[in-house]
Amino acid sequence: MTAAAPSDRKPPVSRRGISPPTDRREATLERHARAAGGFRSGTIALVGRPNVGKSTLINRLVGEKVAIVSDVPQTTRTRVIGVRRVPGAELIFVDTPGLHKPRHLLNEAMVRAARAALDEADVILFLVDVTAPLGPGDRAVLDLLRPRRAPVLLILNKVDRVEKPRVLPMIDESRSLFEFAEIFPISATRDDDFTDLLNAIVARLPEGEAAYPEDEYTDQSLRALAAEWIREPILRHTRQEVPHAVAVRIDEFIEDDEKGLVTIKATVVVEKASQKGILIGSGGAMMKRVGEESRIELERVTGRKVFLSLWVTVEEAWRQSPRALRELGYT
Numbered sequence: 001m002t003a004a005a006p007s008d009r010k011p012p013v014s015r016r017g018i019s020p021p022t023d024r025r026e027a028t029l030e031r032h033a034r035a036a037g038g039f040r041s042g043t044i045a046l047v048g049r050p051n052v053g054k055s056t057l058i059n060r061l062v063g064e065k066v067a068i069v070s071d072v073p074q075t076t077r078t079r080v081i082g083v084r085r086v087p088g089a090e091l092i093f094v095d096t097p098g099l100h101k102p103r104h105l106l107n108e109a110m111v112r113a114a115r116a117a118l119d120e121a122d123v124i125l126f127l128v129d130v131t132a133p134l135g136p137g138d139r140a141v142l143d144l145l146r147p148r149r150a151p152v153l154l155i156l157n158k159v160d161r162v163e164k165p166r167v168l169p170m171i172d173e174s175r176s177l178f179e180f181a182e183i184f185p186i187s188a189t190r191d192d193d194f195t196d197l198l199n200a201i202v203a204r205l206p207e208g209e210a211a212y213p214e215d216e217y218t219d220q221s222l223r224a225l226a227a228e229w230i231r232e233p234i235l236r237h238t239r240q241e242v243p244h245a246v247a248v249r250i251d252e253f254i255e256d257d258e259k260g261l262v263t264i265k266a267t268v269v270v271e272k273a274s275q276k277g278i279l280i281g282s283g284g285a286m287m288k289r290v291g292e293e294s295r296i297e298l299e300r301v302t303g304r305k306v307f308l309s310l311w312v313t314v315e316e317a318w319r320q321s322p323r324a325l326r327e328l329g330y331t
């Protein structure tokens, strides 16, 4: 658990509770934690193939947006921590990059980060997407989980997209493949009550003191968050290889408390001139749109006015460059 303890980086913002649980839910959670003994704190890793909804779920469980979400597989590139405090327990969630066969150094680092998160987990949430049958990718993740002692909860996600009768055979099939501690069919986008899942997690956490102050919900710096909030609309508006070839580097991040202004200068890195052309768009339209959309998110997170300027540059094969990966914070 200690590996997920707070880093010495400044936390971004304090919790403002986007969707605070109702009194009833808090009461149920507190009863559960009390029945279990003293205060509990532990690390919960969310793992699975790319695109199954890990980041969507961590945001819902934490009640704050700690990870970006997109329909492009391999959106998450690093380990992302999101902390949820409930009466009697601290839940340190770790979102991870989707597990896949790596083809670049970047992808190798992503898979390494996901596997490392498993090593430090007290509880593992294994997510699958119920809109597709369990495939070799899911089975490969299960093979990684097999030697581990941490209990594994199976999360069958996206149930809003299939007829109920299709979920039951998946539950049976999953049970025949692995000894899951519990199974939860959910919709990370539609459900609004995750009390049962939270209770199942709390019941399996070790006793221990909180590792994070009560109002801290991630260990990411504002600067690191800003790079992700800029990457997110790029993933939304580009296709094919472009989203995978994009990285964002924050060159300047200046907070002016007196003026209530944050000035951010960032470079969007791509691998080819053709990708640069797509990102800039006709008359700069694409970058303008990305800038506008990311600014909304940045202003929400910082609670300040944000002045954002973006620059696009080509760094050939950056995904294969150990130096670039280090500079971009991926290793």
Ligand SMILES: Nc1nc2c(ncn2[C@@H]2O[C@H](COP(=O)(O)OP(=O)(O)OP(=O)(O)O)[C@@H](O)[C@H]2O)c(=O)[nH]1
Pocket (backbone or CB within 6 Å): 049, 050, 051, 052, 053, 054, 055, 056, 057, 068, 069, 070, 071, 072, 073, 074, 075, 076, 077, 096, 097, 098, 099, 157, 158, 159, 160, 161, 186, 187, 188, 189, 190
């Ligand atoms: N219909 C539906 N869509 C969902 C649900 N959960 C997630 N999604 C969508 O699935 C896509 C992938 O979600 P992410 O949360 O980015 O998936 P991820 O597992 O973090 O993906 P990687 O970071 O690439 O590993 C997004 O378009 C989400 O909106 C769900 O319960 N129902």
Ligand SMILES: [Mg+2]
Pocket (backbone or CB within 6 Å): 054, 055, 056, 067, 068, 069, 075, 076, 095, 096, 097, 098
């Ligand atoms: Mg993700």
